[in-house]
Amino acid sequence: DQVEAKLGYPCFVKPANLGSSVGISKCRNREELDQAFELAFQYDRKIVVEESVIGREIELGVLGNDEPVCSVAGEIAPKKDFYDYKAKYEDGDTDLIIPASLTEDEYETMRIMAVKAFQAIDGSGLVRADFFLTNEGRVLINEVNTMPGFTPFSMFPLLWKQSGVEYAELIEKLVALAIERHEEKQQIKHTF
Known part of the structure; x- marks a missing residue:
């Protein structure tokens, strides 16, 4: 809910302490956001969510x-x-x-x-x-x-x-x- 309210879509979810873009997802909707959280938490105990920048x-x-x-x-x-x-x-x-x-x-x-x-x-x-x-x-x-x-x-x-x-x-x-x-x-x- 916070991601949708503060950042909106698209946004990016990534493990906080990993490199090479492993575990990063671009999210365009709630379903992709939920999947991105699951993926990122497979690689780190802390994740980062960022707004999309063009x-x-x-x-x-x-x-x-x-x-x-x-x-x-x-x-x-x-x-x-x-x-x-x-x-x-x-x-x-x-x-x-x-x-x-x-x-x-x-x-x-x-x-x-x-x-x-x-x-x-x-x-x-x-x-x-x-x-x-x-x-x-x-x-x-x-x-x-x-x-x-x-x-x-x-x-x-x-x-x-x-x-x-x-x-x-x-x-x-x-x-x-x-x-x-x-x-x-x-x-x-x-x-x-």
């Missing part, structure tokens, strides 16, 4: 510890209703457009939001920040993925490759960032 899906890679930097932006262009697990890993039925066609202002807004989100969660190493750019020009942050896909063909490494950082160098940077963060944590007092 617009482009844009992603930025964030790299760093205390002073994070962002990659170029990339766009997910699914050829189906939404970018689900099947579209990501089975069909190959999605275009990844890198760099995304954005204005300087749109990119800068996303870059600032990505860095703020990274800092808000006290991120370290890497994050992929996912956005929606609505048809009206609004920028909405959808999520920060703290462990994005990392094959040479995954979006995060592809974003950095287009930004001038090859896969092996990206791994070296992440190792150096992990060592840096580990050394910082060794300075924390652990006794009371």
Whole structure:
């Protein structure tokens, strides 16, 4: 009842702590919503329900510890209703457009939001920040993925490759960032 009253249809239901679009459903009515709850709760004890947003899906890679930097932006262009697990890993039925066609202002807004989100969660190493750019020009942050896909063909490494950082160098940077963060944590007092 709350979903129908506050969000309406269509909406999306997903497990709160899972990746790769596993367990996500697009709901157009009460029956699909009930089925989506059942599916999502098979994967997590907490679920998220989101309003449907009409617009482009844009992603930025964030790299760093205390002073994070962002990659170029990339766009997910699914050829189906939404970018689900099947579209990501089975069909190959999605275009990844890198760099995304954005204005300087749109990119800068996303870059600032990505860095703020990274800092808000006290991120370290890497994050992929996912956005929606609505048809009206609004920028909405959808999520920060703290462990994005990392094959040479995954979006995060592809974003950095287009930004001038090859896969092996990206791994070296992440190792150096992990060592840096580990050394910082060794300075924390652990006794009371």
